[in-house]
Amino acid sequence: MTEPAPAPPFLLRRDDPPEGPARLALGGRLELAQAATLWAGLGAALARPAPRGLEVDLAGVEVLDGAAAAMLAHAAEAARCAGGEVRFTGAAPDVAELLAWHARAGRPCLRPAPAGEPILTHVGRATLAIGRETREGLDFLGQAVRAATAAVRFPRTVNWRDAAAVLERAGADGVPIVVSIAFLTGMIMAFQSAMQLKQFGAEIFTADLVGISMTRELAPLMTAIIVAGRSGAAFAAELGTMRVSEEVDALRTLGLCPYRYLVFPRVAALVVAMPLLAALADLVAVAGGLFVALLTLDLTGRAYLVQTQQAIDPVDVVSGLLKAGVFGLIVALIACERGLHARGGAEGVGRATTSAVVTCLFAIVAVDAVFAVLFHVYGV
Amino acid sequence: MIHVEGLTIGWGARVLMRDVSFDVARGDVFVVLGGSGCGKSTLLRHLIGLERPMAGRIAIERLGAPRDACVGRGAAPAFGVMFQSGALLGSMTLAENVGLPLRTWTDLPPAAVEAVVRAKLALVGLDGFENHLPNELSGGMKKRAAIARALALDPPLVFLDEPSAGLDPVSAVELDDLLLALNRALGLTLVVVTHELQSIFAIATRCIMLDREAQGIIARGDPRWLRDHGDDPRVRRFFNRQAAPTAPAGA
Numbered sequence: 001m002t003e004p005a006p007a008p009p010f011l012l013r014r015d016d017p018p019e020g021p022a023r024l025a026l027g028g029r030l031e032l033a034q035a036a037t038l039w040a041g042l043g044a045a046l047a048r049p050a051p052r053g054l055e056v057d058l059a060g061v062e063v064l065d066g067a068a069a070a071m072l073a074h075a076a077e078a079a080r081c082a083g084g085e086v087r088f089t090g091a092a093p094d095v096a097e098l099l100a101w102h103a104r105a106g107r108p109c110l111r112p113a114p115a116g117e118p119i120l121t122h123v124g125r126a127t128l129a130i131g132r133e134t135r136e137g138l139d140f141l142g143q144a145v146r147a148a149t150a151a152v153r154f155p156r157t158v159n160w161r162d163a164a165a166v167l168e169r170a171g172a173d174g175v176p177i178v179v180s181i182a183f184l185t186g187m188i189m190a191f192q193s194a195m196q197l198k199q200f201g202a203e204i205f206t207a208d209l210v211g212i213s214m215t216r217e218l219a220p221l222m223t224a225i226i227v228a229g230r231s232g233a234a235f236a237a238e239l240g241t242m243r244v245s246e247e248v249d250a251l252r253t254l255g256l257c258p259y260r261y262l263v264f265p266r267v268a269a270l271v272v273a274m275p276l277l278a279a280l281a282d283l284v285a286v287a288g289g290l291f292v293a294l295l296t297l298d299l300t301g302r303a304y305l306v307q308t309q310q311a312i313d314p315v316d317v318v319s320g321l322l323k324a325g326v327f328g329l330i331v332a333l334i335a336c337e338r339g340l341h342a343r344g345g346a347e348g349v350g351r352a353t354t355s356a357v358v359t360c361l362f363a364i365v366a367v368d369a370v371f372a373v374l375f376h377v378y379g380v
Numbered sequence: 381m382i383h384v385e386g387l388t389i390g391w392g393a394r395v396l397m398r399d400v401s402f403d404v405a406r407g408d409v410f411v412v413l414g415g416s417g418c419g420k421s422t423l424l425r426h427l428i429g430l431e432r433p434m435a436g437r438i439a440i441e442r443l444g445a446p447r448d449a450c451v452g453r454g455a456a457p458a459f460g461v462m463f464q465s466g467a468l469l470g471s472m473t474l475a476e477n478v479g480l481p482l483r484t485w486t487d488l489p490p491a492a493v494e495a496v497v498r499a500k501l502a503l504v505g506l507d508g509f510e511n512h513l514p515n516e517l518s519g520g521m522k523k524r525a526a527i528a529r530a531l532a533l534d535p536p537l538v539f540l541d542e543p544s545a546g547l548d549p550v551s552a553v554e555l556d557d558l559l560l561a562l563n564r565a566l567g568l569t570l571v572v573v574t575h576e577l578q579s580i581f582a583i584a585t586r587c588i589m590l591d592r593e594a595q596g597i598i599a600r601g602d603p604r605w606l607r608d609h610g611d612d613p614r615v616r617r618f619f620n621r622q623a624a625p626t627a628p629a630g631a
């Protein structure tokens with residue numbers, strides 16, 4: 001196929017005798033390896049119409065494989081459509097049989113090839129999709145609430161084994177990354193604020209800044225982002241795969257509600273895991289601040305910690321942890337919703353996972369903003 | 381065409397088959413039989429080079445050992461494979477699935493690929509479904525599309541894992557006819573895993589029967605002969621569709 005073959009190992013010749021049908025003689029080896037040449041040859045030979053019909057002489061054919069048979073059948077069909085009689089003659093029984101098998105395509109294509117759609121169609125489709133997704137989302141929310149109430153009323157029907165496994169994977173296994181990011185964030189915060197506060201001789205307030213901003217805002221936010229990337233993506237991919245391989249449907253036929261069996265354990269586990277991770281992040285972030293203070297400021301560790309203790313109100317910590325719990329709730333809900341509504345195959349799972357993470361990140365920030373307003377209004 | 385010698389295979393440390401040898405001749409329709417879970421699909425995975433045997437040798441004529449698609453520029457596959465589950469690529473239409481090897485490994489222009497793909501789909505009765513996605517098809521249709529894909533490059537050797545499972549009797553007979561026609565007209569060598577007795581008697585020129593307890597081949601030869609003259613009770617039960625005698629408790 002790679003070296004240029006000057007003479008193809010097959011014969012293809014068209015004669016137009018003055019009387020009778022045109023003759024197309026084929027011979028030699030007609031195989032996939034020469035199929036491109038054969039295709040071009042057939043195209044050229046049949047470019048001229050054959051008003052008195054065409055007789056394809058296959059007597060000289062030594063080998064005919066499936067691809068060549070398909071092309072011959074296609075060419076014959078095209079010639080017939082152009083209005084000429086086409087006959088195959090001289091074919092050995094094997095060749096005739098193969099040709100017959102490959103000329104079976106009779107049904108017109110049931111669906112046009114997917115093509116790029118005009119912009120307006122696209123916009124319309126996207127708009128309809130928003131409506132559908134909203135409906136699906138609300139439906140999901142309702143089902144999730146129903147699953148939660150059922151779980152509270154009949155706690156023994158809950159899949160606690162899954163919940164424990166998810167708690168371990170989403171919570172315990174996430175500790176290293178949460179700890180390292182919280183420590184680094186605490187250090188960065190401390191370093192940046194110390195640089196500024198030093199100019200006023202107010203280095204000690206670094207402790208206030210780090211303590212309050214981390215516990216109220218940054219620790220829950222960073223933790224939620226990490227959890228969205230780790231566990232949100234995992235939930236969506238897991239449930240999405242189960243969905244497209246009909247495992248979710250199988251659960252239903254076994255009498256198990258997917259919301260109670262799959263969604264509730266994940267939501268419950270994240271609602272528990274998130275505040276724990278955020279609390280850990282609080283502690284580690286203060287440690288990060290302390291580390292910077294000891295390195296770059298003339299403060300004793302004791303002074304820093306005492307200052308931190310005075311600066312932080314228990315309400316700061318509790319409000320942060322409350323937010324973390326809510327973040328856990330929405331990450332789990334969004335991820336499970338996207339997963340359960342995945343459609344198509346592997347590609348659909350990929351789309352569901354992407355969408356889950358993006359939506360989670362947006363929702364986290366939006367909910368955080370709502371909390372900021374609420375806390376301000378109620379003076380928390 | 382295929383030479384297997386002293387093959388031992390399994391998963392992890394668990395041995396499924398010990399010291400198995402057999403040959404598949406060119407032009408054979410070689411059928412692999414055996415109860416569910418005895419390792420037929422696993423054997424197939426080894427033959428096509430997806431798994432490494434624990435011991436033994438597999439040689440495919442003109443290829444030596446099975447080759448690896450990830451080495452160098454890769455090479456056109458020397459044989460076609462249909463997996464038990466079909467394994468169509470879910471994000472591609474049927475035409476794209478069947479056309480993928482043609483587009484990759486031949487220099488055919490798109491119109492020619494289209495003509496070949498259409499004929500291949502028609503072979504398995506799926507003309508018209510070119511632009512459907514796999515998840516819009518029934519289980520049997522997916523199977524047939526996977527067969528069309530296995531045949532796309534007109535390979536001299538094709539492995540089929542339960543091609544007629546899940547097909548209605550008419551489609552199953554048509555599929556048998558197709559396989560026989562390709563075998564006759566092109567000398568196509570077929571290695572087929574199947575349980576369908578009618579299909580076995582219709583197409584097989586030779587068969588081997590595997591058994592889980594025996595960890596190997598318990599019978600080989602022409603299935604019709606085995607049916608009529610086989611003396612192994614397990615073989616007779618298989619061909620006569622009899623249940624195994626219930627083992628005594630605790631055995």
Ligand SMILES: Nc1ncnc2c1ncn2[C@@H]1O[C@H](COP(=O)(O)OP(=O)(O)OP(=O)(O)O)[C@@H](O)[C@H]1O
Binds near residue numbers: 396416
């Ligand atoms: N990926 C795997 N890892 C470990 N064990 C496996 C794996 N796939 C299959 N097995 C084991 O190997 C054995 C044989 O499986 P295989 O799929 O080859 O059976 P089979 O003969 O094709 O059965 P069937 O007729 O039902 O398709 C089974 O007992 C199964 O438990």
Ligand SMILES: [Mg+2]
Binds near residue numbers: 420421422464541
């Ligand atoms: Mg199998």
